[in-house]
Amino acid sequence: MNALDSAIRDLVVANRILANERVLDAYGHVSVRHPRNRDRYLISCSRSPELVEDGDIMEFHLDGTPVGGDKRNPYLERFIHGGIYERRPDVQAVVHSHAEDVLPFSITPTPLRPVLHSSGIIGASVPVWDIADRFGDATTLLVVNMPQGRDLAERLSDGRVVLMRGHGFAATGRSLSEVVRVSVNMPTNARVLHKAMQMGEVRGLSAGEVDRRLAMNPDGPEFYRAWEYWATRAGCGHMLAPREKAAKKMKKGGKNRKLSGRR
Amino acid sequence: MNALDSAIRDLVVANRILANERVLDAYGHVSVRHPRNRDRYLISCSRSPELVEDGDIMEFHLDGTPVGGDKRNPYLERFIHGGIYERRPDVQAVVHSHAEDVLPFSITPTPLRPVLHSSGIIGASVPVWDIADRFGDATTLLVVNMPQGRDLAERLSDGRVVLMRGHGFAATGRSLSEVVRVSVNMPTNARVLHKAMQMGEVRGLSAGEVDRRLAMNPDGPEFYRAWEYWATRAGCGHMLAPREKAAKKMKKGGKNRKLSGRR
Amino acid sequence: MNALDSAIRDLVVANRILANERVLDAYGHVSVRHPRNRDRYLISCSRSPELVEDGDIMEFHLDGTPVGGDKRNPYLERFIHGGIYERRPDVQAVVHSHAEDVLPFSITPTPLRPVLHSSGIIGASVPVWDIADRFGDATTLLVVNMPQGRDLAERLSDGRVVLMRGHGFAATGRSLSEVVRVSVNMPTNARVLHKAMQMGEVRGLSAGEVDRRLAMNPDGPEFYRAWEYWATRAGCGHMLAPREKAAKKMKKGGKNRKLSGRR
Amino acid sequence: MNALDSAIRDLVVANRILANERVLDAYGHVSVRHPRNRDRYLISCSRSPELVEDGDIMEFHLDGTPVGGDKRNPYLERFIHGGIYERRPDVQAVVHSHAEDVLPFSITPTPLRPVLHSSGIIGASVPVWDIADRFGDATTLLVVNMPQGRDLAERLSDGRVVLMRGHGFAATGRSLSEVVRVSVNMPTNARVLHKAMQMGEVRGLSAGEVDRRLAMNPDGPEFYRAWEYWATRAGCGHMLAPREKAAKKMKKGGKNRKLSGRR
Secondary structure, three states: OOHHHHHHHHHHHHHHHHHHOOOOOOOOEEEEEOOOOOOEEEEEOOOOHHHOOHHHEEEEEOOOOEHHHOOOOOOOOOHHHHHHHHHOOOOOEEEEEOOHHHHHHHOOOOOEOOOOHHHHHHOOOEOEEOOHHHHOOOOOOOOOOHHHHHHHHHHHOOOOEEEEOOOEEEEEEOOHHHHHHHHHHHHHHHHHHHHHHOOOOOOOOOHHHHHHHHHOOOOOHHHHHHHHHHHHHOOOHHHOOHHHHHHHHHHHOOOOOOOOOOO | OOHHHHHHHHHHHHHHHHHHOOOOOOOOEEEEEOOOOOOEEEEEOOOOHHHOOHHHEEEEEOOOOEHHHOOOOOOOOOHHHHHHHHHOOOOOEEEEEOOHHHHHHHOOOOOOOOOOHHHHHHOOOOOEEOOHHHHOOOOOOOOOOHHHHHHHHHHHOOOOEEEEOOOEEEEEEOOHHHHHHHHHHHHHHHHHHHHHHOOOOOOOOOHHHHHHHHHOOOOOHHHHHHHHHHHHHOOOHHHOOHHHHHHHHHHHOOOOOOOOOOO | OOHHHHHHHHHHHHHHHHHHOOOOOOOOEEEEEOOOOOOEEEEEOOOOHHHOOHHHEEEEEOOOOEHHHOOOOOOOOOHHHHHHHHHOOOOOEEEEEOOHHHHHHHOOOOOEOOOOHHHHHHOOOEOEEOOHHHHOOOOOOOOOOHHHHHHHHHHHOOOOEEEEOOOEEEEEEOOHHHHHHHHHHHHHHHHHHHHHHOOOOOOOOOHHHHHHHHHOOOOOHHHHHHHHHHHHHOOOHHHOOHHHHHHHHHHHOOOOOOOOOOO | OOHHHHHHHHHHHHHHHHHHOOOOOOOOEEEEEOOOOOOEEEEEOOOOHHHOOHHHEEEEEOOOOEHHHOOOOOOOOOHHHHHHHHHOOOOOEEEEEOOHHHHHHHOOOOOEOOOOHHHHHHOOOEOEEOOHHHHOOOOOOOOOOHHHHHHHHHHHOOOOEEEEOOOEEEEEEOOHHHHHHHHHHHHHHHHHHHHHHOOOOOOOOOHHHHHHHHHOOOOOHHHHHHHHHHHHHOOOHHHOOHHHHHHHHHHHOOOOOOOOOOO
């Protein structure tokens, strides 16, 4: 399977995982930078992530125009993805989500910061982008053009995630696997922080702990387990790459292996 | 399919969506104004929305009497619908819901106001109707006659939604699709606002943002995606109109389309 | 079907409804007074309510001894039921539940009171029984004998429900249908009240509204709809009595009925 | 079935229960001490608990090295289990969970203490282990070696449970059945305590009530009911031991038993 087919397959799996884990619902989307052309990205045509299939994937220039004049209905807010890819050469995958549990942090002054071991990846704290700052008081809050997408990417800066006031968040990853992990962990971290704040002073991750997490290899073996688990729960287990399936076989290991004391 | 059959089919789909999205449960109901006669409305006989079928739909005069002496058991609270249709010629569809997350805003002085991009449609803030104000201290809180239905519609005034103290809410729409969208978004907005209030000062939608939302075409293409998603989740995908199915086909688009870099 | 078979069938349906609506889980139980003998009650042998079948139903004297030396494993806490039936000749059915959402009201001074139209039936406010008051500081909190059951019934007094500190609640009904309804509504009311308390002063049901609810016929037609809905959701639709099925047929009504404007 | 096969079977059932009850998800694990060799324990190779099967079970020395050079991928954090077994000869089973509802108590000064009858088993209050105290400010918070496992066990001391700051908890049991019960009850107790704290002064279990619970036989008949219920819900009912199935048969009891007043 070549790099493009592999990216498309992983993108479909990512769609299904994010839908099944309730990070995406009718709205929201996930994309991946084209593996052969840094100035393009892959994303589904406009349909619900839980329904996305191989044949739905479209290719876009960073400015949001479809490559080759593809006439299918695109996501209205694809400029979130293009704006970020344009500014951030290190980013290989982007998620835009409306996940509810994060939203209170987008409409209050309380910063969303990591308190769980798995959320160190979101960085020391998450900036909030308010579309009204530059685009005035009468938008729909949706990111519908490149100026808005670029403004959002500027607020994201070097970070992993940016909240969007009254709307949701945009998350980035060095791989699809990483952006999926960040996106699934964000709502959990938000829920726990929200509850803890009602109980006293909250001990979040230290700067050292955040840095340690940011330094971990995003595609190490410990992270495969979550990808496999989520893909299986989403009914995509069969779509996992042969390499991963080989690892699975090894894990299933020796049914014949004699444990001490057995028969 | 003529306009009446189309309205009946959409009403059945709306019932199933609202049940599946947990806006309606054993109680609560949805209606649509008769497409050919402004002084009548269509609503199921008294049964749970998740079970409603084509043959359950009844027709009523605005005062709640069944057309043609239909003897089936009607919803006790149909006067909510008739009272609203009577006062509001612009309203084409009505939902009455007991959705739990909205109820705390019906029994405290805290106003329910929109904080999410998708809830601008509920208006700047939602009035609360207390049946005791006019009907005294010993009702069951249920709207069981036209005087109560008219009193509720008066409190609704020109708005999209009205809360009913200790009971639920009534929502209106310029179409079934719109009233379903309003009704599904209300509980989400309520949950997020409730949580945010515990975290600091809440930045809700501005007046300009609310007006912008109210000005959007309620049946534009972006809104079809949610209707299709919810209908599919509710097992009614097959009931969508041919026009919508054609759009779906187009979205599925070119499986043969060559993405750059592919074979 | 004679009165006893009818009671057994309804008791099985009640078990399944309460399990499916998450009022009962591994623990908790529901009983009904014997229709022919006021000094006996019917309750399942000790198994999870979602598994209870016809053949599991046992018969007990009010003091908790099984009639006829039935050797099957009884519920440890059946004395809750016997203690209440003994004191309250008006009570025909009892539920003991550990439903989580009610528990915070059993361990704080905040009274649980009705705030929703459907919870007026619980009375103006719900007493809390603390087993330690009479039985000391080293019990398991479980009601394991008649003295404890009687003490609980005394705290219940003339009410519909009593909370059990750190444990759950016991609810009563003039019929199985009523006690199921009370038990399903309790957690909803608790959740809404808990949230509302964080938002300002709470307007609960007035004394007149509570009295009005208590005066309603517990087995009126509006209440059948919930019983049918819950039974259907619990997979027991086929077990509903013929009379109820006849009503269902009538509701399904005229598929041939011509709505005005149709073909 | 010999003791080892029995332990393996129960360990698989425990994995499935804990996954189904949402105590474990992609991460987290459960182990049991080897029935024939106190210096070894049994635990699955590294895979999600809901997928664990008989052939996945591996055997480890207490220091975390696999017996017999088994090359399958082990859980990274198995040192939690070894560290505890090493220190605590009374412990026969260990669970490590990330269950979300407990986490706010791991990052605030508020102690997690038992407020429900079923949580007395967690002890008077639960200590919190912060990996940074001894291992500094730049760990991943995961327990990845024996020094960390031993430090955690030291904080656990003689208790049943220890929270792990920003991470989860480790629970112990005198049997698999007990550690499963403790682990399932912990999140419920945490949720109820969290809510109650917002409502006023909380009455938790007294010292006498906690001691009473700790004195109960962990494998008494009342506890079998929960094991059977959870195993059945997890689809493992068929894996229950013959002895338990015999008890089930007896509970199903006399379908022919004549209740008084029946035909």
